[in-house]
Amino acid sequence: MITQNKTRQMSEAFITSVFLALSGGFQDAYTFFVRDKVFSNAQTGNVVLLSTHMMQGEYRQGIKYLFPILAFALGIFIAERISAKYKHSKKIHWRQMVLLFEIIILTGVGFIGTDYNMIATMLVSLSCAMQVQTFRKVNGYAYASTMCIGNLRSGTESLSIYLREKKREQLIKTMHYFGVIFFFAIGAGVGGKISVSFGIQSIWVSPVLLCISFLLMEKRSER
Numbered sequence: 001m002i003t004q005n006k007t008r009q010m011s012e013a014f015i016t017s018v019f020l021a022l023s024g025g026f027q028d029a030y031t032f033f034v035r036d037k038v039f040s041n042a043q044t045g046n047v048v049l050l051s052t053h054m055m056q057g058e059y060r061q062g063i064k065y066l067f068p069i070l071a072f073a074l075g076i077f078i079a080e081r082i083s084a085k086y087k088h089s090k091k092i093h094w095r096q097m098v099l100l101f102e103i104i105i106l107t108g109v110g111f112i113g114t115d116y117n118m119i120a121t122m123l124v125s126l127s128c129a130m131q132v133q134t135f136r137k138v139n140g141y142a143y144a145s146t147m148c149i150g151n152l153r154s155g156t157e158s159l160s161i162y163l164r165e166k167k168r169e170q171l172i173k174t175m176h177y178f179g180v181i182f183f184f185a186i187g188a189g190v191g192g193k194i195s196v197s198f199g200i201q202s203i204w205v206s207p208v209l210l211c212i213s214f215l216l217m218e219k220r221s222e223r
Contacts, residue, residue: 010217011095014176017138017145019216020131021180023209024146025187026194027106030203031068031124033195035117038064040124041132041146043072064118071122075129083134098134099214102127103207110201124203141176148184151177 010016024041031040039045046065053062079098086094105127112120132146144150155177162170187209194202 010219011093011135012137012139013216014138014179016213016216017135017143017180018183019209019213020135020145021183022187022190023206023213024128024131025184025189026191026206026209027124027128027146027203029188029191030195030206031121033192034114034200034202035121035124036064038068038117038121040068040121041128043069043125044149067118067122068125071125072129075126076133078126079130079133093217095134096214096217098130099210099217102130103210103214106203106207106210110204112200114200120200138176138180141173143177143180145180145184148181151181151184155181 028039028041031038046069050062050065050069053059053065078101082098082101083094086092086097089097105123109120109123112123128146132144135145136142141154142150143154155174158170158174158177161167162174191202191205194205
């Protein structure tokens with residue numbers, strides 16, 4: 001009997017998504033604990049806080065949540081443009097190019113003092129957006145490496161289908177989604193602890209994690 005193995009890009013491999021999720025969780029914890037309690041990834045939370053402060057007339061407190069939202073949108077735009085221009089590049093994978101931008105941005109954030117927290121948070125938000133726009137599949141399943149709500153929905157849906165139909169594929173799909181959530185949570189927990197202890201330079205852990213993903217992608221495919 002002949003067994004056919006599916007070949008997929010390393011950018012979609014689960015091991016790559018592990019380090020992306022760890023980094024995503026770390027970044028959110030970092031900006032929350034070190035940069036004035038503003039989220040870099042969770043833009044829903046920023047929208048809620050922005051609206052709440054604005055409705056209460058606290059414009060100065062509210063406006064700080066607007067800029068990360070705008071930076072996140074800009075990050076999506078930049079990543080899409082990179083994809084369109086370099087998608088067929090043979091020298092370097094366009095997703096690796098995005099990772100290099102992220103690594104440079106996040107390394108720079110570690111040099112920005114607390115007087116410029118808003119600029120630092122905006123840069124982290126921009127980096128997160130580039131990542132979530134660029135890495136959208138893990139082993140063929142649509143997912144997000146920098147947030148949990150979509151993964152939680154998809155994972156729970158797959159679990160429900162598995163319990164009803166007993167199809168192994170749905171169980172595997174469920175494990176992928178909850179696995180990504182687990183590593184995001186680990187990244188956030190470790191990020192919070194390190195950020196409180198070491199301050200602004202603690203963000204440098206995130207580029208290290210992204211470097212691992214970058215190196216994993218040097219192997220273009222896996223079976």
